Amino acid sequence: MRYISTRGDAPALGFEDVLLTGLATDGGLYVPESLPHFSIEEIRSWRGLSYSELAFNVMHPFVDDAIPADDFRAMLEQTYKEFAHQAVAPLVQLDTNEWVMELFRGPTLAFKDFALQLLGRLLDYVLEKRKQHVVIMGATSGDTGSAAIEGCRRCEHVDIFILHPHERVSEVQRRQMTTVQGDNIHNIAVRGNFDDCQRMVKESFGDQSFLGGKTQLAAVNSINWARIMAQIVYYFHASLALGGPDRSLAFSVPTGNFGDIFAGYLAKKMGLPISQLVIATNRNDILHRFMSGNRYEQHQLEHTLSPSMDIMVSSNFERLLFDLHGRDGALVKDLLERAQQGPVSIEDYRWRHARKLFDSDAVDDKLTCDTIREVFERNEYLLDPHTAIGVRAARNCRRDPAVPMVTLGTAHPAKFPDAIAESGLSVKPELPVHMADLFDREERCSVLENDLSAVQAFIADHWKHA
Numbered sequence: 001m002r003y004i005s006t007r008g009d010a011p012a013l014g015f016e017d018v019l020l021t022g023l024a025t026d027g028g029l030y031v032p033e034s035l036p037h038f039s040i041e042e043i044r045s046w047r048g049l050s051y052s053e054l055a056f057n058v059m060h061p062f063v064d065d066a067i068p069a070d071d072f073r074a075m076l077e078q079t080y081k082e083f084a085h086q087a088v089a090p091l092v093q094l095d096t097n098e099w100v101m102e103l104f105r106g107p108t109l110a111f112k113d114f115a116l117q118l119l120g121r122l123l124d125y126v127l128e129k130r131k132q133h134v135v136i137m138g139a140t141s142g143d144t145g146s147a148a149i150e151g152c153r154r155c156e157h158v159d160i161f162i163l164h165p166h167e168r169v170s171e172v173q174r175r176q177m178t179t180v181q182g183d184n185i186h187n188i189a190v191r192g193n194f195d196d197c198q199r200m201v202k203e204s205f206g207d208q209s210f211l212g213g214k215t216q217l218a219a220v221n222s223i224n225w226a227r228i229m230a231q232i233v234y235y236f237h238a239s240l241a242l243g244g245p246d247r248s249l250a251f252s253v254p255t256g257n258f259g260d261i262f263a264g265y266l267a268k269k270m271g272l273p274i275s276q277l278v279i280a281t282n283r284n285d286i287l288h289r290f291m292s293g294n295r296y297e298q299h300q301l302e303h304t305l306s307p308s309m310d311i312m313v314s315s316n317f318e319r320l321l322f323d324l325h326g327r328d329g330a331l332v333k334d335l336l337e338r339a340q341q342g343p344v345s346i347e348d349y350r351w352r353h354a355r356k357l358f359d360s361d362a363v364d365d366k367l368t369c370d371t372i373r374e375v376f377e378r379n380e381y382l383l384d385p386h387t388a389i390g391v392r393a394a395r396n397c398r399r400d401p402a403v404p405m406v407t408l409g410t411a412h413p414a415k416f417p418d419a420i421a422e423s424g425l426s427v428k429p430e431l432p433v434h435m436a437d438l439f440d441r442e443e444r445c446s447v448l449e450n451d452l453s454a455v456q457a458f459i460a461d462h463w464k465h466a
C-alpha cells in the first residue's frame with residue numbers, strides 16, 4: 001500500500017514511513033493511494049470475530065507487508081486486551097433504533113485509546129527495527145494527550161512533548177497527562193488555544209531544524225494516518241453487532257479535528273453499508289456552517305463545556321477536500337492557502353456532493369446540558385458533554401427512524417464533572433479504580449507563552465539526548 005499527499009507535491013510513501021512522518025513535506029496529509037474494498041459476503045463472514053480479529057481484517061490491507069501478519073495480530077491482541085469491557089466497544093441502547101457506542105473503555109477513557117494504544121506499539125516496533133529515535137510532538141484539547149502519553153510512555157526510542165491550551169482542558173484531563181512520571185514525558189501548557197497548539201505542531205513538522213538534525217518528529221495527532229486507520233474499525237464493529245452488513249446503519253459523530261467522522265466516511269467507501277453520517281459540532285461550528293452554506297470561514301474560537309471539541313482549524317477536513325476535488329492536490333493547496341486569508345467556498349457541485357455524504361448540526365452548551373439531563377432522567381445513563389452533542393445532533397438530523405442510529409460515545413463522563421454539574425444533575429460520575437488516586441498524584445507541567453520559538457527551544461533543551 002502506498003500513501004500520497006493531499007497537496008500533491010510530496011513523495012509517495014509506504015506504511016512504515018507514513019507512520020513516522022506526520023505531515024507530508026508539502027504540508028499535506030497522507031492518504032492511501034487506493035482504498036481496500038470489502039464485499040458484503042466478506043464483511044458478513046466477520047460476524048462473531050473478536051474485536052482484535054476484526055481489527056486485523058480491516059487494517060491489514062493498509063499495513064500490508066510492512067509488518068508480518070503474526071506480529072501485527074499480536075499487537076492488536078495486546079492493545080484491545082487492555083480495554084475494560086469484553087466487547088471493547090459496547091453498544092448501549094437509549095431507545096428504539098437509538099444507540100451509543102462506548103468508545104471510552106480504554107485506559108484513558110476516550111476514543112483516542114483505540115488508535116493511540118496501538119500507535120505506541122507500532123512506533124516501538126518500527127523504531128526498534130530501525131534503531132531510530134523520534135521526538136513525538138502532539139497538540140491536545142484534552143484527550144489525545146493522555147492517550148498518547150499512555151500509549152508511548154514505555155517506548156524506548158521516543159521523547160514525548162504534548163502541548164495543551166493552558167486552563168482550557170478539564171482538571172481530570174490535565175491530571176491524566178501531568179501526573180504520568182517519566183524522563184521522556186513532557187507536558188507543555190501553552191497560553192493560547194488548541195488551534196495555537198496545533199499550528200505550532202504543524203509548523204514544527206514543516207521545519208525541524210530546531211532539533212539540530214539529531215532526531216526527527218513523529219505525530220500522534222490524527223494527521224498521522226495510523227490514527228485514522230485504527231478508527232475505521234469500530235464502524236465495522238457497530239455494524240456487525242447490529243445486524244450489518246445486511247442492514248444499513250447511521251452514525252452521529254462528535255466532531256472537532258474531523259478524524260473520527262472521516263474514518264466513518266472511509267468505512268463506507270470500503271464497502272460498509274452506512275446510510276447517514278452526521279457531523280455533530282459544538283459552538284465552534286465551522287464544519288456545520290460549511291455544510292449548511294458552502295462557506296468555510298474561521299471565527300474566534302470559543303470556550304465550551306465540550307473542551308475537546310474547541311477546535312476551529314479542523315485538520316482532517318483537508319483529507320475530505322482532497323476527495324471532493326477529484327484528488328487534485330494543487331486545487332486543495334490553492335483552496336487552503338486562500339482559506340488562510342478569509343472565507344472560501346467550493347464549486348457548487350462539489351459542495352452538493354459533500355451534502356449528500358454528510359448531515360450536520362451545531363449544539364450549544366445549553367442544549368448539551370439539556371441532553372445530558374434528559375437522557376439521564378429517562379435512561380439513567382450519563383453522557384459526557386461530547387457524546388451528548390452527538391446524541392442531540394442524531395435526533396435533530398435523523399433521516400430514517402427505521403435505520404439504527406449509533407452515536408459515538410467519545411469520552412467517559414467522569415472526565416467532565418463540571419459539565420455534568422452544570423446540567424443540574426447531582427450525580428457524580430466516578431473515575432474507574434485505576435484512576436481513583438488521580439487527585440493525589442504529583443503534577444509536572446511547564447507553562448509557556450504562545451510562541452513557537454519558546455516551545456521549540458524547550459523541546460530542543462529537554463529531549464533525552466539533546
Ligand SMILES: Cc1ncc(COP(=O)(O)O)c(C=O)c1O
Binds near residue numbers: 143258259411
Ligand atoms: C471526547 C472527544 N469527542 C470528540 C472529539 C472530536 O474528534 P475528532 O477530532 O476526530 O473530530 C474529540 C477530539 O478531537 C474528543 O476528545
Ligand SMILES: N[C@@H](CCOP(=O)(O)O)C(=O)O
Binds near residue numbers: 221256257308309
Ligand atoms: N480532541 C482532540 C484534539 C486533537 O485531535 P486529534 O484527533 O487530531 O489528535 C484532543 O482531545 O486532544
